[in-house]
Amino acid sequence: GTESDTATIIFTSGTTGTPKGVELTHKNFICQLKDIGALLPLKTGDKALCVLPVWHVYEREIEYCLLYLECALCYSKPVGSIIMSDLKKIQPNFMACVPRVWDAIYKAIQKQVGASSTGRWVLFKTCVGAASTILRMYNIIHGRNQQFKPPLFIFKIVNKVLYFPILFLLPMKALGEIVFFKKARSVFGNNFKIGISGGGGLAPKLDKFYNSIGMRLVEGYGLTETAPICSLRSYKRPVLGTIGKIMPYCEGRVVNRNGQECKPGQTGVLYIRGENVMKGYYKQPELTAEAVVEGWFNTGDLVIRTFKGDIIVKGRQKDTIVLRSGENVEPFPIECKLAESPYIAQAVVVGQDKNCLGALIIPAKDNIKAYAEQNGMDTSNFPAVLKSDLIHNLIFKEFERLITQKNGFKPFEKIGKFVFLDKQFEVGVELSAKQDIIRYKINELYKWQIMMMFSDSSMAQNLQNLGNMKDTIISKIPVKGGKKPQ
Template sequence: MDVEYKRKDTIPSLFLSQVKKHAKRVALREKNFGIWDEISWSGYYQKVNHLALGCLSLGMEKGDRVAILSENRQEWLYSDLAAQSIGGISVGIYPTNPPFQVKYILEHSGANLCIVEDQEQTDKVLEIKNELRDLKKIIVVDPKGLRNYKDPMLMVFDDLLELGKEMDQKTPGLLIGHIAEIQENDVATMVYTSGTTGPPKGVMWTHKSILAVMDDIVTMLPLTERDEVVSYLPLSHGAERYFSLYAAIMAGYTVSFSESITTIQEALAEISPTFFFAVPRIWEKMYSQIHAKVKDSVALKRYFFELSVKIGQRLTQRIINQEEISLGSKILYGLAYILCLRAIRDKLGLLRARTCLSAAAPISPEILKFFHSIGIVIRQGYGMTETGGFNFLQRKSDFKPGSVGKALPATEKSKIADDGELLVKGKCLFLKYFKDPDATAKMLQGGWAHTGDVAKVDEEGDLFIVDRKKDLIITSGGKNIAPSEIENDLKRSLFISEAVIIGDNRKFLSALIQINFDNVSKWAMENRISFTNYKSLAVNPEVYKLIQNEVKQVNSRFSRVENVRKFRIFDKELDEDDNEVTATQKVKRAIIENKFKYLIDDIYTE
């Protein structure tokens, strides 16, 4: 691209400036058939350019919506940037969504084009296309298996690129003119909420709000062109989009895609990213995997692991207490790191990770302390889709488990309302909900975004999220309880993968628990307990006793009123396909309580 472009106030204009600066450097990597293919920044631009012009050739206009229904891959990013570059609005759809949920978003957004990954996603859209009056074309990235599909709405992604290439040859520089027309207050993308409290809402982010938040993130973490990131969480989720696309453009670092979600651990090991973002469920799984492997190792390895972690935990506690660390403690930890802890980081694929981040839900402080003890410092952040994704972030020097840190500059003001709810305002806020003025007015009462999260601030100005306002439990005795703290402690168990605390207007707390199938099945085999599947373990009396012991241990760490008196084990694993959890594995509490009412009734009528 031989063009000088100095504007940086929209995402496409910032992209152009980075292409000029980093033309030959590697922007993207994708693994295909076991080999990492690399795309330079200039190659990245060429794909976006041709795709954008291809969309123009199909009649796309400014303000039109382009839906993207795909797993993480380079074409996702090309599609997002191409749509924005001609003034369109990108709309991500989770590839795990069933047809009825895909229909809702395509219909609600009024998407004109839908870019789908493969045959599976194509079939979803073809099943509902006759009910979608705005949809004009379905663009298929991987047409394998579609040879006999004759629907005129279908078009192959590479054919669309070819159309754009022809247009580019006829009118060189055409895309630059379109990018010049985009203004910072134009809508760049719509991010649909996960729908935990009702139908998903289309949250409209402008170029200005995205870049304000990204400037904060890139500066505060910080992120630079030397960083490496692996893209693996769904790109429909705002946080992953930030780190795979927007922050990557702003900082100029390299983003890598694994062959599939099932090979993410292999990709981490091969790439060894310098920055790693994960939702709490990922960190919990890593924590569980480490302890499960140690449990199965020989006695000497277990001894060295426990000793090394103990040394690390002592050091971590001194850091939390802001105590001076002696030279002897540093040397002792250095030995523990060399002999044991370094190998654990390497196995996780996080040996080079200088910055790690957890956000999107609360995480157990004990899990944060554990990772810190082995040399992986996880900083916590907080935000919600409506407030731009990130509003608070722990500073590098402030390791305070449970805190999400202090406000970022784009979150210009924040306060705690009389009922404990966190309110924020600033350049970070979304524009509005698409087609929903009433919900917009409710969210932005008085110009403040009402987060729905109960929070508190300590004497040093660090924010702590207590729980979702609607999830707080008030027992029949009038005691206010935040269930997430108890749930997170339960999930530290090797044998528990999910927990839902029940107790609103009840005499005592109870829990619905999902066992960790892998670890419980190993335990069952070791104890000669026969089983065939998850359900056969869930109903086994010996498994109940196992979980009962885990619950007792957690109860010992809480006050009596916060103790789980009774529990039941889910007879199935919670599944996104069954609308029980979100794509980032957050439990849909209201749906769970309704769907498994028979278990709750059994607890309280016993």
Template sequence: MRDVSAPPLVETPQYGGLADTLYEAAGRDPQRVQLARRAPGATDWTEVTAGAFRDEVLALAKGLLASGIRFGDRVGIMARTRYEWTQFSYALWSIGAQVVPIYPTSSSEQVSWILADSRAVACVVEHEDDAMTVGAACDRLPTLQRIWQLDGGCVRQLTRLGRGVSDETVHSHRTAVDPHEPAAIAYTSGTTGRPKGCVLTHANFAVECDTLIAGWGELLAPPGEQPRVLCFLPLAHVYGLMVQVCCLRAGIVLAHQPDPSAGSLLPALASFRPTFLWGVPYIFEKIYHRARQVAAEDGKADLFDRAVETAVSHAEATEARRTGAGPAPGLALRARHRLYDRLVYSRLRAVLGGDVRYAVSGGSTLSRRMGLIFAGAGITVYDGYGLTETTAAVTAQPVGRVRFGTVGRPIPGCAVHIAPDGEVWVRGATVFSGYLNDPQGTAEVLRDGWFATGDLGTLDGDGYLTITGRKKDVIITSGGMSVAPAVLEERVRAHPLISQCLVVGDNRPYVGALITLDPDALVHWQRVHQKQPSADWGAVADHDLQEEIQRVVVTANTAVSRAESIRAFRILPEEFSVGQGLLTPSLKLRRRAIVKAYAADIDELYAN
């Protein structure tokens, strides 16, 4: 199959902008809980009603007008995922201004480029260090007039400044917004070069979110219960921004978690108890590996592993029964599954707060095995696919018809086409209108209504899409073999010891790999193998450790032909990081930068 589409489920709005939802919801039921927030370091959450949030946003919008922000102006927001991010975005949309999301981990050069390219007139930052990053670029930013600092009390200051502005002035701006005007200039993560500004309209976000709510809303919470979502995805990424808009449009209680590390995220999940989870594969993998590590420390690794294999078998049999490919789980399998549900799976669900039964994974493909593990443990993860240019999801698993290892079918109103060279093309009302200030770049990817994604993929007979890699990532060895690295990298990275894997081999005689280790998992491995626990990266020379990684690589190689298999690998002394410029802020590998940074290590792979 090369084409598949789905009829629209919602209509494209003909008037109004994203902020209207907030005011309309507060008008209908001002006492309905809309958000939850907590002070830094606190554990208790304070509920915020729709009416209270509207009043806060309206007051902030007045302050923005009083400070000189005007209809159509662009304002950067450079902060982690926190309550004020949502405040500012809706205040800006209330006056017809446009949001320019900026990752707080961005370098000074990246910040300078984004603010200059977007011609932003102001920027909201989180703290003094961010203010200094922006301030260092001010000489190259003639349009930038103001920097506001969240931790410096800018919300309170702007609210006071706007006291003399009338409500009607804000509303006159808000009602003048056309749905086809830009709501955000969202910059790509720049895996292959300078970030590009994707112009995303109010209509793009509205159609995206309304479609997901209408088609998948039943998964958000049990009947009669108000859904609760803890957003830990970066709001500077279109995925996180989409989650925010979905929550406000659907009446979902939205809470924010600035720090997505396991040490901070897991306690937040336990205290907030979300009913639904939007995440990325990295989070699900971390949760799984952490659960296994805890089991091993309690001397229950064998029990955990048996439970995992039972979960996979049960989920596979359930999927086979649903698709007509095989029988339902047998009596013995069901009995083992019930036993492990009490002993193991319930504890895994408790890590997410205890109330999550469905989740969504996006950003990159969740492995089939990881999807089966969670499904067998009682949490069905709906994997999807999308890009900044498509306002997040353009495909998703249909409700009740998940095919693990795929990214589902086109969401209603969208279509997928596989080009002759295997590239995935998509179209629909969620596709962006083009790159800011880049007509050539726009023309290269928008073709007769289709957006050429740059990803490679296949469609099965039922229209389910599988992503197989990126066109620009394909490796061609000196023998002429074309290798898509994604399959190998995914399989190697599935091992709990390994945090990252980059397959190399362009113009080389065979395929190699650069591998980094998870520091916590390394310490755990050393303890289990009766070695002196240490996160010292000198352990990469350990013979037993090298043998362990060799076994991982051999197992991964079973997924490909011998000519495509990894013949040599090197364990690097540190993980790739955003700060080094080796990962994008959304944690994707910057392949060119890594190859350049580790050129000597790659040469050594082929020295013998």
């Protein structure tokens, strides 16, 4: 065989649900080994904890790189309790996984601290805030922030002034290191060197938290069609909130709607060309020709490039919500911000062709119960708690607190309506194997809830009355064989 021979065919449904067989060659995988290996501070004999399905292209390429670096592979499962136990037993040097796993570990750390006392929790948040501010200022001083134009020389001098507030905050960070941070890092064992988040966007709160407490967490980016890694943030000079620069074995360009190259700071679609781009879609030449033009693969992802070449992912082109008023909204940044609420476990933003945005909310059950009890509510009937004015007002207050212009959101990006969902999302149903939300499935599965959310109050009430009437009629029908008609 040759390096251009097909190594594997991986079927992916993407955002449409139509199965496509991505045909990847040996060269697609092998071309990445040297350059990815150069970005990882790993040596022969280091241990990696592998938690993702081995057939997934992200896990596959990472494992090839680890074998190239002569590291040991230790297998676990993407279940919070199992990972936490295995981290303690194995004491790995490295772990690559998806944002939901990093989020689960983050919540476990927070829960552990919050369970002790209110005073300790407040101290923890203060120490994390101080450490986060120090990191942000340090990155500004050293030019490791998101910049779209070369800074004037005067700013390079003025930025040195930030050393003074850093000195003021250092005692609080030092206290955090003694009381909290060292213990939080020990969750990953005593030998942990670096972690990679990929397979989906990493929420800014996770990026800031892990890097602020002294743990190296970098973000990578890629697709099945690019085998998959196109970029990986440098751990030596990391720019938080970015996926790093395009890897040496491929090249990227950012193109606007008119097909013109975007300048730094302008949003456009990312195209990739190089040795890692797929052979094509298996027995689907029309789809291949549509996706790859003159060697350039259309990723479908909206990005912004900094003047130094670091990439910021803003969302999927097909995920863009167009409101009735014509504004375009990227749901991902809003969903990440909403997930920072202690009362929201997960949110999915909807609103295509509507007057305003809406959200499907998975409630953070324990925190909502605690809030309700503090306000004198009986929480034995949790569905009734969720329907109460108290909790609805609480969620709207969280919307107002988080989705603000101060946090970088525009007025039309505010959430005007929401509905609670009564179940967690599941892999294979609402989530992909790498635990990304599958929007087209969510729109199908929860179309009734979305319709009710955006219905006017009189229509919604009539629909509810029809539902109640059906239940009443069914309850009066004589039952045979112990089953009621549906």
